Amino acid sequence: MSAVRKSMPKSKDEPLVLVVDDFADAREMYGEYLKFCGFRVAEAQNGVEAIEKARKLKPDLILMDLSMPIIDGWEATRRLKGDPATKAIPVVALTGHAMTGHSESAKSAGCDVVITKPCLPHDLIKQIRKVIGGPQKKKASA
């Protein structure tokens, strides 16, 4: 089943999610699960790349890790939200810091939703669907 699903060409109608995370395991995990759930996925390893791809691909949603090198999630979000071309794209921030203050600063930077890690892929999809709707569940949850 999964092989079939994987090979299924993604329709242009499916929402595109840009997953931004410097930690490859996390980035690829969420990417794989999003694809599994029927989303189109693009990936970026840092803030600079994220801004470039956001401008180029115009994703339906950006999943943004906050702690990153070069340009961190806060700064990247601020720039995206400051750019008329990208400001409409919802940003869901992910942070590994449970310390309060991260959540507030992320919101003030322009993030629409802030999620604290660890966050199971299943729970993440729920949050994303709350923001953009997204493809119908292909399969009952495992």
Place this chain on the structure above:
Amino acid sequence: MARESVAVAIRSSVPADAKLALLEELQRCKDAVSAAQIAADWLTTHTGAEKTVFAATDHIRGTLGCIAGSGLTPRQFKRFCLSLDDPTHPLVNALTNGSATAFQGSHDSRVTLFGEGSFTAIRVGRSEQDPALGLLLVGPAPAPPHRAARWVADTLAASLTRLSARDAILEEDPRLRREHALLNKIINAATDPIMFTNMDGQLIIANSRAELLFTAPDDVSEGRRRAVQLNNMFFSAALSRTALGEGEAGRRELLLVDPTEGSDLLFELLSTVVSDPREGAGVVSILRNITDLRQATRQIDENYAKLRAAEAEIRAERDRLNLLIDSVADPIIVTDQAGEISLMNNPAERLFTIVPGAGEDAQRIVRANDAHFTSFVSGLLSTGWELTRRGEIGLVDPNTGKAVPVEALAAKMLSDIGELTAIVTILHDRTEAIERAQLYERLKLASEELEGKVQSATAELARQNELLRRQALELEQASAAKSQFLANVSHELRTPLNAILGYAAMTLQGVSGELIAPQRRNLSRIDANARHLLTLINEILDITRIEAGRMPIQVVPFNLPELLREVISELEPIIVKSGLELNTRVPTDLPTIRSDRQKVKQIVVNLLSNALKFTHKGSITIKVTTVGSHSVAIDVIDTGIGIPKADFDKIFEDFRQVDSTPRRAYGGTGLGLSICRRLASMLRGTLKVDSKLGKGSTFTLTLPAVLKK
């Protein structure tokens, strides 16, 4: 009878005291002329007569001539002189006429004394038989003949008779006259009042002293007159009280008043009855002023008493002085002019006298003390001008043989004339003073030493304080670093854990294809352990945050039943798996709570998880009640294994489970309840436990319904 009626008439027309005054004045008179003048003046004053003349008979010369009068010119006065040999003369006739004879001015040319004016001639004489003493001529003649004039004539007659009797004696012999004058002088010179009174008490002779007391001239003050009256009264009373026999002297005390000063005078009255063949019997009274004598006696008594008192005082003073000298702790020695000791007090005796039976040493010491002292005193004696000498003497106590350093102060005692009477020496024992000085020195040293120690201790303390302050600072920094480190570590731990959990969940979900049973089972164990690890990390993070004070409270209004439904739904899989019955009892009228919703939820989740963990059969009940009007209580009641009472406090401590052995049956960090209790107290609430081993436990969270920041 006629005499009496006259007297009554006078009383009625002339004041009685005027009459008395005349009597007194006449009494005092010493010669016929002044007596007659007084009578004439009195008549002019008191009867309204304009002219009054007294003409006296001179039987030796055979003439009748004026000797006193008033209202006449001196010429008229001198001219009046007529011979008694002419019996036809109306005035000569009047001398023999018992009653008054009235004359009119023109009646007879020989009677022109008062010019044309009328007058009355009244015979003055003791009796009808005796030759007349003279005539009292009063003009103008009153009609009827003046009774007052008649009375004056009689009174004058008595007075003149008294005077002529005396004069008669004096006239007999010039020697007698001289003697009389001498006697007069003598009795007047006597300092005691002397009086001679007739048996009726009438004053015949009084010396000048007596007159001062018993007679008052016309012009004296009323007070003095009154005093004289009183004196006369007292005197008469004193005389009449004693029936005196002839020749015997009566002696009594008589209190009189000094008329000039008003003070009391005490007299001793000596009265002697004397009889005179011519004058009859009389009383000679001599008053001796004993006022001063009495005062002197009293004075002497008083002085004697004073003397006795002074003597007693001196004796007491001397006793006091002796006591004082003896009670002075310092030796006091009195030496005479020669340097010999004349007096010393007890402390001095100890140093300067040899006690009977004393040893040779003691005797030697006393002699040495004496020598020292004598040389000191002679030092003062040898200087003529210095009055005091101060110096130090090294004495020795003969009883103990101990040195007695003394300070000696000697002073010369001088008499009024500057003559040396004694030398007083006071010895002041300096032993104590010296000891005190030594003690003071030692004390000063010790004090300085102590001060040094205190200073160094203070410095050390300051150093320690500084050290402590730095350590505190370092500790604070270390604590902050630790918190930061833990926060970082937990973050670093979460990142891989996130991946583990994520991949496990995805794989179990079949993202990577279907799993065979053993794969699924093993992957489930990876998932469960990873979840457990996450719980541990979260708890450690909570504790760290609470300790670092970085756990903020966010008060929001929320609905408690809804919160409970949320908790139950989150734990649903575990509840279902446990097979336990879960009941919730919530009152319908529960108010909206204002508190930190997330923390309340965390506590309830924890309590319910624990209940599920430690309960194997039976049920779990969540019961909400309102406590008072401001609080709510959430009870989580289970029928589990229970907790021994002794461990009620222990379970809330960090990293504690009742069973802390490595092989313990239940998992968990043991941080859960500790965190819950801290959170409850942050919400101003309490978390308490009640339990019975083997029966179950009840955890009660009590919170204020409205948490005020």
